[in-house]
Amino acid sequence: MSNSKEDLILQVTENMVRQGGYNSFSFRKVAEEVGIKSASVHYHFPTKGELAAAVTKRYTENFINAIGQPEAIYASGQSPITVYISAFRTALIEDNGVCLGGMLGAETGSLPESVIEETREFFSRNVEWLERAYQCLGYKGDIKAKAMQTVSLLEGAMIISNVMKDIAYFDSSTELLK
Amino acid sequence: MSNSKEDLILQVTENMVRQGGYNSFSFRKVAEEVGIKSASVHYHFPTKGELAAAVTKRYTENFINAIGQPEAIYASGQSPITVYISAFRTALIEDNGVCLGGMLGAETGSLPESVIEETREFFSRNVEWLERAYQCLGYKGDIKAKAMQTVSLLEGAMIISNVMKDIAYFDSSTELLK
DNA sequence: GTCTATAATTTGATAGAC
DNA sequence: GTCTATCAAATTATAGAC
Secondary structure, eight states: OHHHHHHHHHHHHHHHHHHHHHHGGGGHHHHHHHHHOHHHHHHHHSSHHHHHHHHHHHHHHHHHHHHHHHHHHHHHTTOOOHHHHHHHHHHHHSSOOOHHHHHHHHGGGGGGGHHHHHHHHHHHHHHHHHHHHHTTTTOOOHHHHHHHHHHHHHHHHHHHHHHHHHHHHHHHHHHGGG | OOHHHHHHHHHHHHHHHHHHHHHOOOOHHHHHHHHSOOHHHHHHHHHHHHHHHHHHHHHHHHHHHOOOOOOHHHTTTHHHHHHHHHHHHHHHHHHSSOHHHHHHHTGGGGGGHHHHHHHHHHHHHHHHHHHHHHTTTTOSHHHHHHHHHHHHHHHHHHHHHHTTTTTHHHHHGGGGOO
16 A cells, blocks of 8 residues: 555656656646645655656556566467557557656756666666567567567657657557567 | 857757756856856847757758768668668767757657747658658658658667667667668 | 745846946 | 846755644
């Protein structure tokens, strides 16, 4: 059972970072949307770096949990890659922003080290998941390379679709994986 | 012949945005690196939005000019796609930052409208260039989709390679285009 | 846990001298 | 064109009352 108020702070911050980046959110904006004062946000997360690192850690866990185990998806008769693509597509449409990992990956040069580390963890976990997915599918070739290609394509497609305000960029791009 | 001081401001700002994003640069930081005062930067570019929009317009022109015409590349016996990939790879290695288009595409939610428009122009120009490239190569299939896939993959590969500090992510990902 | 109050700094931007 | 000087606002962060 997670602390509900802290979780609300993390959710609100995640939305702001995914829409405008690490340097576009502030303690005051988060506090206002949560309905408390900025000093109260500092009580839960002392520094901006700690808050963003916590957001990223939570995002990674939620994302990996949400898509499930690739072996289970495959056993149920679905393609894990199709499920993976759908997760990105839904995130793009519903949240009016890009993937947190892609955003922070681009902004690396202005991030605290703890946030960079959590962002790397996000991508490591995604590549690992995709390697298992392609293993299930009996992919012949360099599985790690294929996993990197898949996550790269999805991140790029999401970002371009986001700025072009046209889901066709995402859908046309992801055709390459089918 | 372009104004040298204004060009220096644009170059310095481009580097800062490509490393940390739109919200990570300031008039003072740019001025300091150029060797003038922030008020002098305002003289050349009155607002932050105007400066960033000018940076993006210049970046697009420079990038498209640098890679040359796809038809000319093809006629010389090279693959335009290989040249295109090399342009991204060089930019990643030499500039310690991601593509300006990818960065701003992710940060769309915190950008002035004029910057968003210039970012869209960057991607439109890139897709157009890539369509001509695949036309040269006699690509069978949906050429526009193939162009979108190519730029999406490169943007994503660049961003992930940037945060992982590992060029293997870029090189493995771009294998998909060969 | 949340508040008020505030410190210390940075920010985008302008006025006016030279 | 560049400077000094300055402003109003926003920022991260802390101290201390309740």
